[in-house]
Amino acid sequence: MFWLLFCIFFAACLGAGITGGLFPPGPWYRALNKPSWTPPDWVFPVTWMVLYTCMAFAGARAGMAEGNGIAMAFWAMQIAFNGLWTPVFFGLRNIRMGMAIIVVLWLTVFSTMLALWQVDTLAGVLFVPYLVWVTIAAALNASVWNLNREEAAKPSVRQG
Numbered sequence: 819m820f821w822l823l824f825c826i827f828f829a830a831c832l833g834a835g836i837t838g839g840l841f842p843p844g845p846w847y848r849a850l851n852k853p854s855w856t857p858p859d860w861v862f863p864v865t866w867m868v869l870y871t872c873m874a875f876a877g878a879r880a881g882m883a884e885g886n887g888i889a890m891a892f893w894a895m896q897i898a899f900n901g902l903w904t905p906v907f908f909g910l911r912n913i914r915m916g917m918a919i920i921v922v923l924w925l926t927v928f929s930t931m932l933a934l935w936q937v938d939t940l941a942g943v944l945f946v947p948y949l950v951w952v953t954i955a956a957a958l959n960a961s962v963w964n965l966n967r968e969e970a971a972k973p974s975v976r977q978g
Contacts, residue, residue, distance in 0.1 A: 827877035831870035834901030
């Protein structure tokens with residue numbers, strides 16, 4: 819039963835992750851000013867695969883635990899916001915709305931981590947690296963916004 823749940827949670831993670839392929843950074847993002855500490859491109863898919871595995875493992879563990887309703891609701895909410903950021907930031911090229919979404923994502927990841935911790939300690943611990951990564955991503959989004967004020971002020975455009 820655990821591995822079936824793991825596969826279901828992992829599929830949800832991959833569903834959110836597919837947005838990275840549907841809305842790749844492309845020339846628009848490469849042309850933006852970015853901070854010197856921006857991770858190299860190869861770091862993103864590697865990190866997300868590790869994080870998605872941890873998230874699915876945490877979800878499966880908590881999914882088998884008693885009293886998991888709130889943790890599962892938060893897990894579903896965080897994966898929805900996870901999948902929303904890429905289409906808004908890269909697809910619509912909306913840096914400001916991307917920042918708003920990543921703030922909500924950070925709050926939902928933090929809340930999910932706390933809720934998971936209440937149900938299964940290891941599940942909560944498995945969300946710590948995710949929270950760290952979303953913190954880095956939020957700082958990167960904020961820096962890109964700050965370094966590209968004129969671009970961030972433009973109306974959203976659809977990627978075409």
